[in-house]
Amino acid sequence: MRNPFRPLMGEAVFAVQHGSWRDDYRKQVAELHSPKRHSHVAIAEVEGTIAGYVAWNVVPDRKKGEVKILAVSAQHRRHHVGTALCEHAFDQMRAFGAEVVELGTGGDQFHAPARALYESLDCTPHPRTVYFRQL
Incomplete structure (x- = not known):
């Protein structure tokens, strides 16, 4: 799945804000x-x-x-x-x-x-x- 945030914000903002979004979800799901x-x-x-x-x-x-x-x-x-x-x-x-x-x-x-x-x-x-x- 391609993250829709990347094309909206560009690479620099994406890297800081959502660069590890898959890992972020893995961590979030484990704590829900x-x-x-x-x-x-x-x-x-x-x-x-x-x-x-x-x-x-x-x-x-x-x-x-x-x-x-x-x-x-x-x-x-x-x-x-x-x-x-x-x-x-x-x-x-x-x-x-x-x-x-x-x-x-x-x-x-x-x-x-x-x-x-x-x-x-x-x-x-x-x-x-x-x-x-x-x-």
Whole structure:
């Protein structure tokens, strides 16, 4: 999979910000499930194959949940796997007392399907702009 950030930002910014993104994901995934920290993972399986996963955490004192990552394999996209994973995570967050959920994705074309999914789940986008500059 080619990282969509590289052509947008150029090599110098990419190297600093996302140069080891595969390793970053490997590390992040290993740390996602920690029930003591109210962090959980659910996996979607279709016909014996992992179709995707969702990771979330809850901050009970703030009544807030956050989807940390949602990943759906290319062959299972557009088959409602992402919807099912999000709805499962939302249900679990509610059970832990969350009243609001935060989730985010990129604003580029690569992440357009994720934005469409979140909006189909009645999530409201909040505009945010992040700037990078090579020094």
